[in-house]
Amino acid sequence: MSRVYNFSAGPAVLPEEVLKEAAAEMLDYNGTGMSVMEMSHRSKAFEEIIRTAEADIRELMNIPDNYKVLFLQGGASQQFAMIPMNLMKNGVADYIVTGQWAKKAYQEAQKYGKANKIASSEDKTFSYIPDCSDLPISEDADYVYICENNTIYGTKYKELPNTKGKTLVADVSSCFLSEPVDVSKYGVIYGGVQKNVGPAGVVIVIIREDLITEDVLPGTPTMLQYKTHADANSLYNTPPAYGIYICGKVFKWLKKQGGLAAMKEKNEKKAKLLYDFLDQSKLFKGTVEPKDRSLMNVPFVTGDKELDAKFVKEAKEAGFENLKGHRTVGGMRASIYNAMPYEGVEALVEFMKKFEEENL
Amino acid sequence: MSRVYNFSAGPAVLPEEVLKEAAAEMLDYNGTGMSVMEMSHRSKAFEEIIRTAEADIRELMNIPDNYKVLFLQGGASQQFAMIPMNLMKNGVADYIVTGQWAKKAYQEAQKYGKANKIASSEDKTFSYIPDCSDLPISEDADYVYICENNTIYGTKYKELPNTKGKTLVADVSSCFLSEPVDVSKYGVIYGGVQKNVGPAGVVIVIIREDLITEDVLPGTPTMLQYKTHADANSLYNTPPAYGIYICGKVFKWLKKQGGLAAMKEKNEKKAKLLYDFLDQSKLFKGTVEPKDRSLMNVPFVTGDKELDAKFVKEAKEAGFENLKGHRTVGGMRASIYNAMPYEGVEALVEFMKKFEEENL
Numbered sequence: 001m002s003r004v005y006n007f008s009a010g011p012a013v014l015p016e017e018v019l020k021e022a023a024a025e026m027l028d029y030n031g032t033g034m035s036v037m038e039m040s041h042r043s044k045a046f047e048e049i050i051r052t053a054e055a056d057i058r059e060l061m062n063i064p065d066n067y068k069v070l071f072l073q074g075g076a077s078q079q080f081a082m083i084p085m086n087l088m089k090n091g092v093a094d095y096i097v098t099g100q101w102a103k104k105a106y107q108e109a110q111k112y113g114k115a116n117k118i119a120s121s122e123d124k125t126f127s128y129i130p131d132c133s134d135l136p137i138s139e140d141a142d143y144v145y146i147c148e149n150n151t152i153y154g155t156k157y158k159e160l161p162n163t164k165g166k167t168l169v170a171d172v173s174s175c176f177l178s179e180p181v182d183v184s185k186y187g188v189i190y191g192g193v194q195k196n197v198g199p200a201g202v203v204i205v206i207i208r209e210d211l212i213t214e215d216v217l218p219g220t221p222t223m224l225q226y227k228t229h230a231d232a233n234s235l236y237n238t239p240p241a242y243g244i245y246i247c248g249k250v251f252k253w254l255k256k257q258g259g260l261a262a263m264k265e266k267n268e269k270k271a272k273l274l275y276d277f278l279d280q281s282k283l284f285k286g287t288v289e290p291k292d293r294s295l296m297n298v299p300f301v302t303g304d305k306e307l308d309a310k311f312v313k314e315a316k317e318a319g320f321e322n323l324k325g326h327r328t329v330g331g332m333r334a335s336i337y338n339a340m341p342y343e344g345v346e347a348l349v350e351f352m353k354k355f356e357e358e359n360l
Numbered sequence: 361m362s363r364v365y366n367f368s369a370g371p372a373v374l375p376e377e378v379l380k381e382a383a384a385e386m387l388d389y390n391g392t393g394m395s396v397m398e399m400s401h402r403s404k405a406f407e408e409i410i411r412t413a414e415a416d417i418r419e420l421m422n423i424p425d426n427y428k429v430l431f432l433q434g435g436a437s438q439q440f441a442m443i444p445m446n447l448m449k450n451g452v453a454d455y456i457v458t459g460q461w462a463k464k465a466y467q468e469a470q471k472y473g474k475a476n477k478i479a480s481s482e483d484k485t486f487s488y489i490p491d492c493s494d495l496p497i498s499e500d501a502d503y504v505y506i507c508e509n510n511t512i513y514g515t516k517y518k519e520l521p522n523t524k525g526k527t528l529v530a531d532v533s534s535c536f537l538s539e540p541v542d543v544s545k546y547g548v549i550y551g552g553v554q555k556n557v558g559p560a561g562v563v564i565v566i567i568r569e570d571l572i573t574e575d576v577l578p579g580t581p582t583m584l585q586y587k588t589h590a591d592a593n594s595l596y597n598t599p600p601a602y603g604i605y606i607c608g609k610v611f612k613w614l615k616k617q618g619g620l621a622a623m624k625e626k627n628e629k630k631a632k633l634l635y636d637f638l639d640q641s642k643l644f645k646g647t648v649e650p651k652d653r654s655l656m657n658v659p660f661v662t663g664d665k666e667l668d669a670k671f672v673k674e675a676k677e678a679g680f681e682n683l684k685g686h687r688t689v690g691g692m693r694a695s696i697y698n699a700m701p702y703e704g705v706e707a708l709v710e711f712m713k714k715f716e717e718e719n720l
Contacts (some may be wrong), residue, residue, distance in 0.1 A: 004393030008400045011601060019386050019395050026383035027376065033364030033681070035379050037559040037606065040368045040682055073433040073561060074583055077597040081581030108582055194598050199397040201433060201561045201600030219579050221441030222468055223434055237437040238554050240561030240600065241371060246397065321393070322400055 005344040008322035010195035053248030070205040071234040080105040084112035085220040099150035126153040128289035132161030143167040149175035152326040156294040179264035198247035283356040301331030365704040368682035370555035413608030430565040431594040440465040444472035445580040459510035486513040488649035492521030503527040509535035512686040516654040539624035558607035643716040661691030
């Protein structure tokens with residue numbers, strides 16, 4: 001068995017320790033004589049798995065008591081509809097469009113009310129985060145929506161927008177648990193787990209209790225109401241149990257690493273190594289405004305499409321997987337999530353240096 | 361490691377062979393150097409996993425070419441809304457209510473149009489399947505809905521209803537792949553996989569192509585439109601990739617067992633063993649009309665609640681797990697899905713005989 005360095009943007013690398021434990025427990029979880037996949041979601045063993053997972057993410061993110069943690073399905077894409085269906089009481093919401101996912105959320109919201117695009121960075125291929133200190137927030141906006149880390153473009157809000165008192169809703173899929181956050185600044189903070197937390201098929205929604213009401217848009221499916229899942233502690237119907245179990249193991253791993261402050265330090269160190277190399281390179285260059293650079297997703301180009309393709313090909317042969325950039329940006333992208341070790345980034349930079357020497 | 365006999369109604373027992381393979385491949389799937397959980401859903405390796413899974417279920421169920429196979433999220437509960445949102449063109453549908461899940465589907469459909477309850481077995485705690493040979497099908501019904509096997513109550517349609525030419529929609533969650541079916545008799549046949557096929561978090565929808573249209577109810581979320589997923593071959597957004605991978609392994613296992621005709625024979629043999637014992641027992645008795653008995657879920661009682669509880673407790677101590685019946689029926693229930701070996705049912709019957717001798 002030989003593991004590669006996997007720079008996939010998601011689904012993405014998981015801690016090897018977590019995978020080893022999962023493999024060892026596959027036929028018999030903790031003396032139950034069955035796999036977690038085979039377990040009734042109403043069993044004591046699974047109740048303990050999901051409640052421990054919840055307690056651990058609450059501890060990691062320091063989630064206030066007046067927030068619910070929901071383990072749902074359907075990915076961020078389903079949240080694009082759930083959010084307006086549940087929160088658009090006035091039928092108005094403001095969207096800041098900093099990438100493809102924010103744009104999709106904005107487009108979906110238009111089905112349910114007046115969704116306003118109050119800022120965008122589409123003019124420069126989403127390579128920066130707009131100034132959000134004094135935006136034209138709508139007076140009757142039910143919420144202001146952002147995608148906090150833009151996976152495709154490699155940007156991240158370094159400061160949250162000034163929402164002028166309105167509820168902030170944030171998709172944090174690609175920066176989930178990568179650094180400490182102040183949950184109390186958000187009304188809803190959510191993410192698909194398949195980038196930084198676990199296997200695809202689980203979305204975690206952290207939502208302030210006063211936003212969970214029966215007063216949803218007419219025709220909202222029972223399964224798309226936050227109240228359905230909040231009232232049942234995420235066990236209204238069968239949850240994606242195995243995915244939640246893996247997330248729980250990742251939470252334990254994060255605690256062992258020292259929690260989110262320690263993760264931030266590790267992530268900054270990894271990102272700095274790569275960005276510092278890019279900033280002095282004569283061949284490669286980053287595509288993002290330096291002030292808005294993501295710690296998680298690092299897009300870069302050579303400026304020559306053929307050379308980009310050659311790099312991706314040779315990198316793959318050398319054991320660096322999934323470095324091809326998104327088709328809308330081109331070039332390369334290295335996603336360096338929590339589970340990517342420092343050694344992986346170090347090895348990549350060494351490889352890039354060698355490639356530069358050979359191809360400049 | 362010691363495995364129990366797991367009679368859970370779902371999530372439920374999986375083939376040991378499948379779990380062993382999954383454990384062995386956890387850190388390195390097929391030489392890729394990564395787990396299936398870590399793999400981009402756009403990668404060649406995952407494309408092959410999902411396309412092979414689709415080809416195998418098509419072969420197993422002999423699915424005609426004019427049907428799409430969709431791998432979705434949200435469980436059957438989400439289908440309760442998706443079905444009317446996508447299919448209620450006239451705003452009318454007929455429901456046959458044979459248990460809790462059919463009832464929930466019927467209730468959810470009322471949000472979206474005129475849902476008619478055209479037959480029910482609620483008068484006798486859903487212990488039988490009503491005569492469906494000449495029901496008052498609505499003239500403008502968009503579809504007739506059934507739950508084909510009722511997990512909680514242990515009943516199964518032995519003959520499909522006469523829909524008088526209307527589209528049949530069936531939830532087959534708890535009899536999925538347990539015997540051959542004639543897919544061409546259905547417009548939609550779907551099931552959550554967590555009972556007979558795989559881990560919770562995947563729902564498989566087999567739908568006739570002419571039913572997949574853009575003409576859905578206003579306000580239907582993009583993620584709840586069959587067309588979204590059909591057009592993208594279930595890769596519109598990140599699918600529940602690991603669950604699909606396990607389902608694919610179960611499909612291979614079923615093919616190795618001889619396919620669905622062979623499974624039917626095995627399932628009939630297992631069910632006969634248990635039903636024959638119940639029919640001659642002086643202590644235990646089945647709760648379902650014999651003609652409507654499920655091959656998958658077998659509820660039974662002693663008639664004495666305390667004795668029922670004693671049985672469940674002693675069975676658990678002897679390594680028979682999850683025999684407690686659903687709270688609405690009481691007593692016991694043995695779910696004997698595809699992956700339950702004949703030896704498991706044999707051992708259970710032996711244990712019941714012994715219990716009967718000791719407690720009569």
